Amino acid sequence: MTHAPASASRPLTVGRPAAPLSGVIRVPGDKSISHRALMFAALARGETTIYHLLEGEDVLRTAAAMRALGAQVEQQGEVWVVSGPGVGQLSEPDDVLDMGNSGTAARLLSGILASHGIASVMTGDASLRRRPMKRVTDPLAATGATFIAREGGRLPLAIRGQANPPALDYRLPVASAQVKSAVLLAGLNATGTTRVEEPVPTRDHTENMLRYFGATVEVESTPEGGRIIRLEGRPDLVAPGEGLFVPADPSSAAFPLVAALLVPGSAITLTDVGLNPLRTGLFTTLMEMGAQVDVVEKASSGGELVGDLHVRASTLQGVEVPAARAPSMIDEYPVLAVAAAHAHGVSRFCGLEELRVKESDRLSATVAMLRENGVRAEIEGDDLVVYGTGGAIPGGGLVTTHMDHRLAMSASVMGLVARQPVRIDDTAFIDTSFPGYLALMNQLGAGFAQ
Known part of the structure; x- marks a missing residue:
């Protein structure tokens, strides 16, 4: 298996959907x-x-x-x-x-x-x-x-x-x-x-x-x-007789979840999502911002909690997230930044030094994504500060993804609510973590042109 060559990049332009997002989906495994x-x-x-x-x-x-x-x-x-x-x-x-x-x-x-x-x-x-x-x-x-x-x-x-x-x-x-x-x-x-x-x-x-x-x-x-x-x-590791069930990835669930919160009138359900307490910082933060997310826990598997998330469109307020929470949501900060950009008031996300060594310098790239689309955002030390637009993200910019799948998906969510369409330079690398992302979002009504 080989990666697609650079010449096979897949740019995407995202605008507002024709109707609210709705439906029931299971995102891929964690x-x-x-x-x-x-x-x-x-x-x-x-x-x-x-x-x-x-x-x-x-x-x-x-x-x-x-x-x-x-x-x-x-x-x-x-x-x-x-x-x-x-x-x-x-x-x-x-x-x-x-x-x-x-x-x-x-x-x-x-x-x-x-x-x-x-x-x-x-x-x-x-x-x-x-x-x-x-x-x-x-x-x-x-x-x-x-x-x-x-x-x-x-x-x-x-x-x-x-x-x-x-x-x-x-x-x-x-x-x-x-x-x-x-x-x-x-x-x-x-x-x-x-x-x-x-x-x-x-x-x-x-x-x-x-x-x-x-x-x-x-x-x-x-x-x-x-x-x-x-x-x-040197333990004697033994294959479990009942097998191993991989929960739906909470980091992947973040993208349809935030999209449903921001697109007016939306209501979706995400099934079998992993609810490991050390992975649910995004859900906690969004609820602090006013998100309507109902969690229904189900039986655990392989030592991991799972559950269904019922998500409804919500009006969000800015929030300050302590550095101690960062490890539980480190991959979700780009899409959380989009939620903060759409929210009312200022948000501060503390202690994000780990974002500098992800697929890209994800901290700087997230700020560039927001600024390119008319949102004020600053890096102060290892903190990210986002100034919410109160539901009026200007959009109209070109997002450079730096081969980073999470930046590409975050930009696609922003395009669903921005006043002007958002252009993404490449979506080819989304498949590294979320194969079928565009198609699954289209099942909810996103209207991504593939």
Whole structure:
């Protein structure tokens, strides 16, 4: 599988829909959980059946990588079946592992590769090759693994792993679920207890899934509001007999959700959305802004809460979001910025330094998106300040997406409510996280011209 060449970009112009949005949809499976499902299934004994796996380009890259490392990974109709060689038993790949646009896959896989006695090389697309890896490779170097990369630890990255790595004890300087997960994944093949301390809680899908596959994981809170995670090394991971159900991705649900809140008269339902408390910061924030979102919880699966969201068009007010909430909604800030631009009053989103190292410098790109469409927005330190237009976003601008899928989708939501149509330079990369996004939004009445 290869990415479309730059000449195959897909620009899009979005205007107001002819009618309110309505309908019931299930967005694709959670991207974070899908990556981990493939990796853990490859490290477990037995055959794991995965339901609702996200089939976006990012996750397909992970599937291809695990297959190259010796796991059997097959799509059988609507499910995926994975049989792995087990912890410590991955084999050396014959070729370079191309992770495409996926920073999550590259960073998590680094932890696995560092703790296996094999040599490997990872690369990615132009966007991923610009993203820093040192914050992952620096702590992983304590395993005894060797890393050779470009300046700043950027891909391509060659790794000579350590077959008998020591357990790590690492305190994250900045909250990052990807760095935490990479260290924990390295700890799977280590003797002893791996300890990771994070300054504030980040998404805990890795911890939940480790337990689901049979690992011993203990979590405790610190007096400063952070968490300490301990993992017993070399667990006997076993494929769950009932399989693994991937919830609908709350980060993907954010786009139709915000669109329905902003387009007058809209009412939609989003089914089976993941409600992990460390992923629902956007829902909490929108409700503080006055959003009418009713949450109906359902049975949990694989340690993850799920539920249906009933969303109605609402009048929103500006809000201040504390930095401590940022990790629970880090991917949703661009579309939240669109909601803030449409709201009444000023919004301030604090502590967004992590946005500078996403698919793009997402903080600067979000401000550029708003300004290009007549919305006043400022960066003050690591804070984003958006001055609401009271439902009167001027629009009419061209949004440069920098190969960032979430910027492209956020711009499309803005186009649905702006006074003048919003132009987007490229939507091709939306498929990395949300395959079929335009078509699914059109089921609700968005009227995107494809």
